[in-house]
Amino acid sequence: MKMLYTFLKFISPVLFFCLISGLGWFIFKWYSEPEYKVGSVKKGEVLNFNSNHTAEVRENKIRILSYNFGFAAGPMQHSLADDHPKSYFMKNMDNFVSTVKEKGSDILLLQEVDLDSKRSWYLNQLEYLMKELGWGYAAPVVDWDFYFPLRKERKIVKATVVISKFPIISNQYTLTSGKPNFSSKLLNIFYYPLLWKSTMQRVSIDIQGRPLDIYNVHLCVWNRDARAAQADFLAEWIRQSSDGRDYLIGGDFNFQAYIRGTPIPEEDMQRPPFLNILWDNLDGLSELMITKNDSIETIHEDFTFPERKHRYDFIFYSNKLKLLDSEVIDSLDSSDHLPVSGTFDMKL
Template sequence: MKQFLLKVLYFFLFLIVASIVFFFWAKSPNLEKSDYAKVVQFDNSQKTEDDSTISIISYNIGYLSGMTNNTSVRPTEEFYQGNMDKVLKDLRAHRPNILALQEIDYGGKRSYYVNQFEEIGKKLGYQNGGMTINWDKTYVPFPYFPPSVHFGKMLSGQAILSDYVIKEHERVELARVRSHPYYYSAMYLDRLAERILINVGGQDVMVFNVHTEAFDVHTRELHISFLKDWFLRVEEKMPVIMVGDFNSDPTYKEKGVLEFYNDDRIGAMCSKEGLLKEGTLTYPTDTAVEQLDFVFFSTKHFELVDWKVLSEFGQVSDHFPVFTKLKLKK
């Protein structure tokens, strides 16, 4: 009996040690942190006209996983390639000067090791692009069951593809969720604001690509307040555009995107009166019921020319992209 109990004890000790070793291995990064923000030059000679009009698409592409995003479904490699082909075709039809992407993979296992940033940047003929990493883990054991659907090697983030020369590029980590236990926080992604400086029609313009906290309300409120304050500080000096997945529907009771709408210095692609109407909802793409994706701009610098939620992209992602055209005021 004593030998049996000893074997049981050793077995549980082995499980504990193995779990600790696996945890620290799994949470280790693939890249150095110095590689988390880069400007990449593409071999494209296309030049942007020296014009005061700028077109932007903000798109949470959900690593091209469609409505399987964060579910216990492992789509085939052909599924991802089909979605890549469709998104390239649809983006060519609208081809913005600035393409801001969230949840884009840089060669992770879940999307079959394709660098979606390079694929899209090169095939759409962009001059350069800013890449930022916000999720870098050796092995992510999610979705939890079955193990065959685990994300595994994770390398994902945000990106801004640009026809304009990127003069400055910055990756800024937003506040982390404080309520997460250590083991969860260690495997969780960073929420980011990606910032670039470009020149449009002879004038410097600051562009932000943001992705705020989705699940913790208090943390998302901190993100929204921080981003609005940053927007207004930049707006005093130069034209500013802030786009992205704000994870905040106008109907949410907590502090959210309406903070932007309630300030006359900030314009939006969609008027406050037009919120949550047919054609403005962006999530989810099977039956859209929320408006989470926005384009904001400084009203003293820009006038709105056109905007549209591009629902024709279908279920390539669980979000629809938002197209906006702005013109610098003289």
Template sequence: MLKKIIKWSLSILALILLTVGSYVAYLFLDYHRLEDNLALEVTNQTSQDEFAVGQTYSMMTFNIGYGSYPSDYSFFMDGGDEVRARSKKAVEEALAIDKDLITSANPDLLLFQEVDLDGDRSQHVNQVDYFTQGLTDYSWSFAQNYDSSYLFYPVTDPIGQATSGLLTLSKINFQEATRYQLPIDTDINKFFDLDRAYSVNRYGTNSGADLVVINVHLSAYTKNASIQKAQLAKISQTMESEYAKGNYVIVGGDFNHALDDNARNDLTWMKAFPVDQLPAGFILAAPSNVPTVRNIDQPYNPNTTLTGTIDGFILSDNIIVDTIETLSNDFASSDHHPVLMTIRLQ
């Protein structure tokens, strides 16, 4: 009997090891990154082909959290309880709230982050289609951030597979758009912080210079400070290159750094933004009226939930910022609030 128990125990152990080994092999074999400097398809469908110097334009950046984080949601990677969106209906309700916010603000330029093309975590709602088919007054480009393998984590309720990215919409037609890789962790952490990229979206102006709009979502969970530094350095190279040509440059998105004085070194996504490392000729613009992000370790409570400002813009000094503000809806549809800015090209 003892021999049988040992035999069965060893067989079960061998099966477990084989399963785990096969899954790890699948992760490494399936892992891939899109190539750097990748031309993006643009869909132009407006009647305007250039921005005008001196005219006021509005611009919004919004991390929609793939439509999965209502105000009473808590996320496992931040210490909360939940993993995936609760239902397809819940995702669609969140996206409808987002769309109402956008329609009300009516921005000329709109930068989205964490827009799922498909994903177990977002109940397979195609969010690119949702916004591009619902906001037909805009031309658009989509840059895939990542196409993750199936993540069997947590084991009892896996977050699964996701294809997600950066969606840029504009009431002015694009000249072109390009996706660039960002440096990321190369160890096991690459499976959890996922791939990172930024999109460079180019528009014409009546001054002859280009308006270059960069949509970005920097790494959130990496503990490697050199990766965060390298990501900012690569974006800065693009900024400097375009500025040297006499172009107007705007970088907008989720920087996963504190853009105000409320940095937290214990959180990888809220360390102080290194303003002193911005290239010459650039300024940081962030709202101060209402925080742009909440920690999702617990349902949102205005009295106890940690909040901060990590969403905003970097602009070249040939652009005037007239106003910038957070549009608050108490995190009804995302763990982020949208940021709205008005600008003028000089």
């Protein structure tokens, strides 16, 4: 008993010091860092899954599909880690693969793909998709790699990914940190260092000797100012890196988005779309279904987030690319988003 007392007497101040230090670190992070920060451009990895795979442009067309994969958690997500059996995730991944094959897609822009997460049974969803599709090339960017010992999520590793039938030449990316805006300040301070970052990546693809730059984005969900800053950064990045080249910008733009437990962004919904930053700074830019002058109501008509009937997902393209057809694929419910798809003339 005396030994236990001596041990507790020694360890209690140590534990107290660790607790105070930990709290101090969370508070310091919150008050010392900006509301958001767009990081510098870094080099990402390019993976070759199938060295025997070859692809050709069919009928002078190339088909692009963008999808917030939502780690294959289905059409309604109540938390970061809803409880589902492993078979549920497998079914959702298989349904997605079937859709990709049915639509004849050639390049996929994906967000929220789990690589090693407890919530999705530690399945490497990228490896599974590549195996089932039989494609050769992928360019992932890990934007959340964290361990939560006291929460049911435990471990989350997720990525933003470009998958291609055609050779990927390079992968560059930038990550943006953003402060959450929950109604509780205490929650914001605690969660800020633990949360995911939002990704913008530039992937260069060789389509039978014709280069195509793919900008795959998953913009900040927390506030409009961060998204606007990302759009500014993206426009400048494209002007510097893709001048004179064909390019596409796709992904989840979180247009007028918000997360459960955060305020509805009424001010954002009354202001001109931040997407105008792209229209204003990139000559000849077009989008699959909207124009710069469309109203907010028109933008959301082709919604990709059924729960709110909002459009979060877009594909923009440069002026030398000719759009042949486009659609929101409303028959797939592997995620809480819907895929957007465009077919382009690629006469070589």
